[in-house]
Amino acid sequence: MNAPQRHNSFRLESYWMPFTANRQFKASPRLLTRAEGMYYTSDDNRQILDGTAGLWCVNAGHGRSEIADAVGRQLSTMDYAPSFQMGHPIAFEFAERLAEIAPGGPSAGLDRVFFTGSGSESVDTALKMAIAYQRAIGQGTRTRFIGRERGYHGVGFGGISVGGILNNRRVFPQLPGTDHLRHTHDPARNAFVKGQPEHGAELADDLERLVALHGAETIAAVIVEPVAGSTGVLIPPKGYLERLRAICDRHGILLIFDEVITGFGRLGAPFAVDFFGVVPDLVTTAKGLTNGAIPMGAVFASRKVHDALMQGPESQIELFHGYTYSGHPAACAAGLATLSIYREEGLLTRASEIETYWHNAVHSLKGLPNVTDIRTIGLIAGIELDSRAGAPGSRAYDAFVDCFERGLLIRVTGDIIALSPPLIIETSQIDAIVETLADALNQVA
């Protein structure tokens, strides 16, 4: 590998990078070395505007000393405690603070919190909870999961099975019996939409078709991202999530919202549950839970699910599941400090205040070369490009590299550019994102 030697202290070979074309990257690496507020610093000392909140996670902006201090204090007080059959106060405290802002508010009852180490673990946890719940209520034949095409639910075997991304699935075996709804992306009917598209609620009826095909008594749960992020920002049509909820209710199927991206203010409400007003039975989170500072995830379970699993004999463990790092003290400290910042700075609703500016700024890119669709909701945007013949994904990738050279971090998936800046963004920084993107799109035309 002919990696340029930009560093004296390390070489690039040893680290096998995730979700990255390692050989391509190591031939011309992009390294970030510092982060503060809305900006990264690259290893060649350039300021890089963060258009993606890291990976949809640094909602309160970078370098928050409150989080660093809280983590440092916790590590020097107690670094780790066993998570099985032992507890520590900060995990209970963090769960209680989360329950206070639980998705859907008090009436939704989604206020029982299970800690994990990541989004993928949250997804596996929720899937297992769904199976265990069905069994606990005498519905043990319900072992099947329904996901959605173009869904992303992390990389565990559960997550790739219910997920709908070919590349994540093709070489790996999957959970038996999973099936998928169609995705809701329909550019022929819903192009250049701000907010929820008008057309497509009837796609939820796919679930009725799958019930007719498999039998409701075999289906444990349906899992969807309220807004699919990683596959290019697919926003649910008006009425779609409501319809999915109604069909689940009709057939005794649990509904899981994967809010790993949409949780903690991304849409302008604390959770997508609040934003769309549709209440699932389980909600998976991670990312913004700790502002990305320490790896952690959490599942919000409804009392219905939780209580059903608490009813066995006391000698029996209610859910045979958990992680060494469930409720890790340092992660809980990061999470508590993060929630304080969100509350004090009003960040869980900030996106709703700046959303109109965001919509208009991003949609001003309409008409630039190769832009075939733009979709925006909360502080998220997807910009879809016409693919180059024979080289799908190459145009957006070139735009990504060009943006980085110009000092902007974006994310690309196929030929779709995804934006999700920290929720502290100012209008001048929105302008900078859009201007840089326009230059890049002209460049790669």
Ligand code: PMP
């Ligand atoms: N679910 C969704 C909706 C996600 O966006 C992601 C990560 N992008 C995950 C699950 C997986 O999270 P992690 O990478 O922390 O395992």
